[in-house]
Amino acid sequence: MANDERGHQLSLGHIDTEEGERPELAEAALEARIEQGVHHSSAAEDYVWPTDQKVREKLEWFQDQKLALMIHWGPYAQLGVVESWALSDADADWSRTGIDWGVNAQEFKQQYFGLNKTFNPVRFQPEQWAELAAEAGIRYLVFTTKHHDGFCMWDSAYSDYKITAADCSYHANRYADICGHLFEAFRKKGIGIAAYFSKADWHNEHYWAKGYPRGDNTWRGPTYEPSEHPEQWEQFVQFTHNQIKELASQYGKLDMMWFDAGWVCEQAGQDIRLGEVIDQVRMWQPGMLCADRTVGGPYENYITPEQCVPSGPLGVPWESCITLGTSFSFAYEDTYKSPREVIHLLVDIVAKGGNLAINVGPQPDGRLPRGAVTTLRGMGEWLAVYGEAIYGTRVCAPYKAANLGFTRKGNTVYVLELFTDETKQVPDLVWIPYTGAVQKVTLLDTGEELVFTADTAGITVNVPGEQKGAAPISRAYKLVMNG
Template sequence: MKTAHTFPWRRNTIWMVMLAAWHGMSAMAAGATHNVTPPDAATIEQQWVAANHPYDAARQAILAQTQKTAWQGPMQPDWQSLTGHTTPEWYRDAKFGIFIHWGVYSVAAYKGEWYPRHIYERTGEYANYYQHQITTYGPMPQMGYKDLIPRFKAEHFDPNAWAALFREAGARYVVPVAEHHDGFAMYDSKLSDWTAVKMGPHRDVIGALAKAIRAQGMKLGLSSHRAEHDWFYEFGRSFNSDVNDPRYAALYGPAHPGISAKGEDGQEVDWTFVSDAYLNDWLARSSEIVQDYHPDFMYFDWWVGQPRFHQALAEFAAFYYNQAATRGQGVVLSYKNNSMRPGTGMLTIERGQAADIREQPWQTETSISPDSWGYAEGDTYKSPDELVQLLADVVSKNGNLLLNIGPKADGTIPEQAQNILRAIGQWTHANGEAIYGTRPWHRFGEGPTQVAAGTMQDTKTKPYTADDFRFTTKDGRLYIIQMAWPSSGHAWIHSITPSMKVKSVTMLANGAAIPVDQRVDGLHLTLPAQPTGVHVYVYRVDMQQDASETLRKGGDASKS
């Protein structure tokens, strides 16, 4: 008989000593030029706990409900029990979603969403952030990240216009970031005063988006990156910055130093301190999002894989799945790398792809920009061709594409981003039959271009050619997706053999019937005039009845 796991509010003395020593060394280095001694580790923890004291009652109430729900339902908060979860069909059918990184960091519009961390790095690779901050907004400690919040007004934010654009692009679900590493909540939280409701826009941004997204018939996802907040502002501890001011501890968080070392096996081990108090707070904030907004999809960033989060993450997963079950809601919880046990959630590969068909549904998330997730002035953008090719490749391998955009601080979406989304929408409107509701064939595709598989590889794949094809199936039909237009006007697909008995081939973009020649060496198509728009082309293959049955049984290589 298992009992509920609790997280008492206590400090780990050994860790406190280690962190105090680290901060002592930092103080000597900083004091040489600034004559400043940052607070020691114990003081840091005390200040953070004290800053969060006003929310104790609300936190405990949320945690009590979380634990009750986690232990009363089809799932329990252990990894074996959680393998009973299956990915809902709505997600498997959706294929394409929109991610939104929008927050206070959009004010600076300088190189993206990690701006709040890097402005406290005075030397090294990111020193230009610090220089930009003090030149633009003023010296530290008088000015810091907190001082950008009043400038985040979102005066032109129109959630209905956003949702309509995403639907026009062909998205079936939308995932706004509810809180990024910076610790500023874009939703109406009972656990913080540093929220978009109480500061900045003075509006429940997530609540407004949730209503607009669902009104467009799309599913709502929400993203929390709060786990990383434990260390995000660590560089502000090394000199006289506002990160060390206890008045702002509730915003800047513990700001513990990131510590890693190699273990006995030679692999890097994360030794960054995470207190029990912080785990309690993380679990309560994550659960609060679910209780208040009932997202269909919950996204966590990579640091929930840190060992200290494992039990809290299991408790959250059981809570999330069980509360959704009471409403008959099929939900998705994503994870990265090895953060969760396979089968307990849905794997997502950041800015990367899979080399082949994965048995379990999966996702890649990437940004419309190759460089940033949040809005940045002078940013570059990927082409609609590149993004549709990525969509086709991912879907052919049993995955979904979550495509990110970064709105401006005033609430407008950059015009170039809008144009790209509309171009993708024109393609999905004409060719979506080969994407939505499909499943993989027995092979994902063919062609000379090799995908650079794995995390952070999205700009390393070479350009696709007219000899690269991807395959999907639905309702006994096979869909051929050609990644570029052949100058010869001829397509040759090796994987379709004469035994498949093709009845007809139709180009989806214009409904044109394609002349077919089935030979021993594959299927040969004589193509019509090149359609306009995105340069990715789809052909629907109808089989003779017996071949259609063979395709239906053997073509779906995926399993829930």
């Protein structure tokens, strides 16, 4: 799906269900929202612009940032399997392909939930992560405070299934409250903070509750029908609200809260009243963005395509979350995209008006994988030279044309010429299909002014200099407009 440019065309909107619909039917309807753990995105035409002026201002800030580091990390890293999803029997066909040690479903789930006892990332150094992120040109962090499995990477007062619990090997380490130390280290580098939070919690006794007809046959939703057991569901709602408020009140400034598990929503009969708690949170976190992904409405402040890039600009704030390796979670012997691949991906996304959240899964020992580190540093080297054409820009027609990406700031248009094959000869004449009144063209990296000719379809630029060695990741041109 990473190379599938379906983007917002995959949108599914809201799920309408008949009153009294059974959980089995709701489960089938929700299959349309998620394929093998990958969430489709909401339709741009259904986007609801926020009315809160501080939120609108924050959205402008968000659209300036362009590049995020997303991190999925938890006890599951020890096994190198997909995060959380293998706990769902309904998702076993795709999520348990790496479970090959001869256990049945119930044994596996017990083993998974017991991974907290051996999770001991003693080589975790938050300051080093933050230093690397700054070097890589990262502008905000999206960190999994809690995935669907319910394991909390902060010192929650509302759960014993957490990194600081006495039965977790890491609980006595000086960095044990991972969210607290990580958020602080990144803030010191001027990097924004987005707290990823799963609305589902498969460890919570009021979500996958015992004693209901579904028994141990797990799926993404609760083990009961919330409308038939409102008291049970309300206990889960209050638990969720308490954890959200805890993160937003005790862990410093949050620029965003990034809510996963889009099936937990009013349309599916699993309403946690997210808007109610976000309105409270914004009293002490004014302007904080909320990404209630795939749900739509006033609390999905930006759209989040996953493992894909839309085919064109969406006209609303959006962010593609895409893995640097092959998996969101850590996978042993994983392979990672090269700096060239990620920069080309970034240019494609930025030219269409979006942000890229590039995901890395840390190792169980607390280090970032060496292959990921190499690519992140390579990204930073490129952005140190060409970041002017990325950060703080907005869309500029024709957006993408062949191997050219276009961005704009005020009276300056940036054209990024991308070279996929490092063995190909770089041309000395470049045709740019931009028809604005161009006054001057310069190379972004050197400032050298270039000779160009214009016609009704665009401009042809003469780029002097002989190619030496491999073709670069890109060249970039500044087009200064008349007036």
